[in-house]
Amino acid sequence: MVPKAAAQLIAQHLYRHRRPHLAGAAVGVLLLSIILILVSGSANAVRSKALIERFEVPLYIPEIGLVDYQLPSEPVWQELTIRPGDSLTSLLQRANLSPQVVAKVIEHKTARRQLHRLIPGDKFRVQVEPGDKPRLLGIDYKLKDDRILSVRLDDDGHYYPILQQPEYEHRMRFATGTVQTSLYEAALASGLSDNLTMQLTEIFGWDIDFALDIRQGDSFSVLYDVQYHRGEQVADGTILAAEFTSQGRTYQAIRFVEDNGRSQYYSPDGRSLRKAFLRTPVDFRRISSRFGKRFHPVHKKVKQHSGVDYAARAGTPIRATGDGKIVYRGRKGGYGKTIIIRHGNVDTTLYAHMRHYARGMRPGRYVRQGQIIGFVGQTGTATGPHLHYEFRVHGVHRNPLTVRLPDARPIKRQYKSRFAELLQARNNQMGLYKTRHLAMTEVQ
Ligand SMILES: [Zn+2]
Incomplete structure (x- = not known):
């Protein structure tokens, strides 16, 4: 660069x-x-x-x-990339260290255990005191579980390991854009990563159909948080607040984290941006049968079809459409392999003809909205792989395609005042960034 x-x-x-x-x-x-x-x-x-x-x-x-612009005699942190077949010895040799140091580094069993298997592609940082005989002062290695193994040289010449949770530095970023040709291009031009763009479309996906509703002139502003560790970006970031104006209508989202760590996006008035249910439980190719009366291909007569059939490739993941508890899992006559989930007291959803269930799906288990519960198949009475999906309210079948889906729960009462403060803070931050952005655009 x-x-x-x-x-x-x-x-x-x-x-x-x-x-x-x-x-x-x-x-x-x-x-x-x-x-x-x-x-x-x-x-x-x-x-x-x-x-x-x-x-x-x-x-x-x-x-x-x-x-880097330090004096050559200063200890330097170097970043090495682990190659296939690398051992601690070969890795340290690349940093001009003698193989003898390895035995000392793995003297302690924590270091021995954690440095036993090095994963190709991972970064490995070493601090070396340069000179005729370069001396290893420290190692930092990020483990699979995100902890960091640090090895340091103490005054007695021993290397001691420390396992630590990474301390992330958070930096706030802002991006804004207006759609000229496509949302994707506008997002890219504004500096949003693919991941953040996806987050944006997921947040507003309940209100805006990003495949059909996006027009030239639609605009967005995003406030997001990026995590850094030792000056290096470690994750794409999380959207803290966002606005999307689609065909003249503006939607707003604020991320709020509950004490238990669960986070959700809310509108400024505290409503959840999610619905309690996903409209469809599966990425389907086509709807092969709708709700209502139809001629049954297997039974050869007109019957009430009490659900919706989604034709999809066998093995396509099936997702729970809402948070709930599994109340049935097993074969159920013509339904084949079936799961029934109860959501709250009145609603249940049913998923039939599964090829197999996802691991751990058994009655009594709580599942989250969007969680994979099984895979499309054609068990039971079915002419091809598809998901048969039913939605019942108080035990009565409703059309999943048209039933009015309830909103997910609004901000909890005990968080209302905290949310109000956060909303104010986010609005101020967003306002500041927007003003600055405008000022910069004028300078250019
Ligand atoms: Zn069906």
Whole structure:
């Protein structure tokens, strides 16, 4: 990346000539110009500039990456990528360390156990004191469960391991865009990752049909949180608040996290943006039979069809349409392999002709909306692989395609005041970012 290389060069050059403040300023100027191009991240720029002035190394500048400009004699953190077949020995050799150090590193059994299997593609960070005989000072290795194994050299020359939960730094970002050709392109241009774009469409997917309803001029603004660890982005981020204006109508969503860690998106008046039920339990190819009277292909007579049939490839995952408890799982005559879920006191949903059930699905088990409960098949009376889906209210069959789906629960009473405060904060943040974005657009 050109900006990264340039920043690095300027910084190194100036540092060599012992003009740290100029180095800071130069990188700062470069940063600011980049920030003008980029929509977000000005707060980070200020922060980075402060970091440069304090000369913390190695330095991470958002949008640029790692910039090393420390003196050669300083211990350096290097990042190695584990290759297939790598052992701790071969890995440390790449950092110019002697194989003898390995035995000392794995002296302690925690380190031995965790460094026994290295996963190709993973990052492995080592801190090395340069010199004729480079000395290993530390190792940081992110484990599968997200914990970090840190190994450090103590004053007695022993390496001791520490397992720690990563401390993430959270940075707020903002993106906004207007649809010209497609939502996808507008989102991309605004700097949203695919993952965040998907989150956006999922949040508003209950109110806006993103396949059909998107028009030129529709717009969105997104406030999101990005997690960093040691200056490196570790996740795509989570949407904190979002607005979507579709055909002149604006929808708003605020993310609220309950004490138990469960999070949901609510409208400013505290309504959930979800419905209590998904409209369809499966990604289907076509609806092969609707609710109502029809000529039955197997029984050869007109019968009431009390559900909807979704033709789908055998093995397609079937999702619980709402939170609830499994009350039946087993073969059920012509239905074949069937699961029935009870949602609250009045509603039940039924899923039939399954090829097999998902693991652990048994009566009494609670499932979440969208959770996979089984797979499409043609057990029971069926002419091809499909899901037969029924929706009952007070035991009475209703048409799943047209039944009015109740909203998911609104913000709980005990969280109302906290939600009100959060809403205010998010609106302020959103307002600030929007103003700044407008100002920047005018400068350009
Ligand atoms: Zn059916």
